[in-house]
Amino acid sequence: MLESFRGGKVARWFKGRSMWLLHFCTGCGAIELPPSMTSRYDLERFGIIPMASPRQADVLLITGYLSVKTLKRVITTYEQMLDPKYVIGFGSCTINGGMYWDSYATINKLDYYLPVDVYISGCMPAPDAIFAAFLELREKIEKGEANGYKLYKIHYERYKANQDKVFKNRGIIEGED
Amino acid sequence: MVEGVVELIKGNFSDVEIVIPEHQEKRVHISVEKEKVKEIAKFLKDNGFRHLSFITCVDWIDEGKFELVYGLYSYEEKIVVLIKTKIDRDNPKQETLLPLWDQAQTYEREIHEMFGVYFDGNPGLTPFILEDWEGIPPMRKDFDSRKYSQITYDSEAK
Numbered sequence: 001m002l003e004s005f006r007g008g009k010v011a012r013w014f015k016g017r018s019m020w021l022l023h024f025c026t027g028c029g030a031i032e033l034p035p036s037m038t039s040r041y042d043l044e045r046f047g048i049i050p051m052a053s054p055r056q057a058d059v060l061l062i063t064g065y066l067s068v069k070t071l072k073r074v075i076t077t078y079e080q081m082l083d084p085k086y087v088i089g090f091g092s093c094t095i096n097g098g099m100y101w102d103s104y105a106t107i108n109k110l111d112y113y114l115p116v117d118v119y120i121s122g123c124m125p126a127p128d129a130i131f132a133a134f135l136e137l138r139e140k141i142e143k144g145e146a147n148g149y150k151l152y153k154i155h156y157e158r159y160k161a162n163q164d165k166v167f168k169n170r171g172i173i174e175g176e177d
Numbered sequence: 178m179v180e181g182v183v184e185l186i187k188g189n190f191s192d193v194e195i196v197i198p199e200h201q202e203k204r205v206h207i208s209v210e211k212e213k214v215k216e217i218a219k220f221l222k223d224n225g226f227r228h229l230s231f232i233t234c235v236d237w238i239d240e241g242k243f244e245l246v247y248g249l250y251s252y253e254e255k256i257v258v259l260i261k262t263k264i265d266r267d268n269p270k271q272e273t274l275l276p277l278w279d280q281a282q283t284y285e286r287e288i289h290e291m292f293g294v295y296f297d298g299n300p301g302l303t304p305f306i307l308e309d310w311e312g313i314p315p316m317r318k319d320f321d322s323r324k325y326s327q328i329t330y331d332s333e334a335k
Binding site for chain 2: 068072097102103108161162166167
């Protein structure tokens with residue numbers, strides 16, 4: 001009974017209406033979040049609120065460019081989140097590197113390293129675009145199509161190989177507090 | 178006011194080249210030998226230029242030189258003095274300014290990481306911003322950022 005509820009249509013309807021956003025900001029896209037969250041646009045109308053802990057969050061919003069150093073932390077964070085979890089790539093930097101496409105420090109394509117469910121194009125995307133992305137994500141969740149976290153498990157070897165290509169020393173994170 | 182500073186430097190040091198750039202009245206550029214940087218910096222510090230604004234580095238790859246630029250500021254005169262010195266690109270070494278200003282540490286560490294310049298007498302030239310960086314320092318002109326990006330980030334692992 002419980003199993004069928006978890007994967008069922010009703011559960012998906014609820015999931016799509018309480019997407020909790022991990023408060024993890026990278027790059028310049030973070031500047032679009034305060035107007036989206038505060039009273040003018042008010043993300044909470046859609047059941048989206050920022051969460052401080054990855055254990056309680058459903059959505060990881062990558063707001064802009066990622067340096068290799070940040071990517072390492074993002075992946076650690078992503079792996080700490082509980083299923084079901086979704087990733088939104090925000091801005092052109094996550095799609096093809098954007099204006100940092102030839103930088104030695106930033107990655108170009110986010111989906112080599114993490115499964116991305118929805119992309120928002122543009123530099124910068126305005127709050128409207130964030131809403132469009134969240135509504136698309138909600139639609140995908142309701143249809144059962146937002147399966148990035150499952151793909152991450154299935155293709156774990158491939159993602160790991162891509163990550164290892166840019167991380168020379170993975171263990172350095174563990175030495176920190 | 179700038180004239181006063183120029184006089185002051187000229188009166189105490191003989192072989193320095195002093196330029197006052199056009200349209201920038203509150204600036205004095207002085208070019209010196211690398212051995213004299215510390216001496217002049219100390220002299221200027223004692224004469225009101227107490228604030229070390231920045232140290233930066235320019236890669237003149239065709240000349241085979243790195244140019245170190247030290248920015249000093251005087252709160253009383255509101256003048257910026259830039260001390261410029263060129264050092265050998267193949268063996269980039271320069272005396273540290275740590276004994277004069279503690280904040281030189283940040284700049285020297287960064288220049289060491291980004292350009293590979295060694296500062297003699299600075300004990301803390303450890304990795305700073307870059308993490309597990311291998312290969313030549315990335316701000317050098319002969320580092321091809323685009324090629325590095327294409328090789329590292331544009332293709333999936335095989």
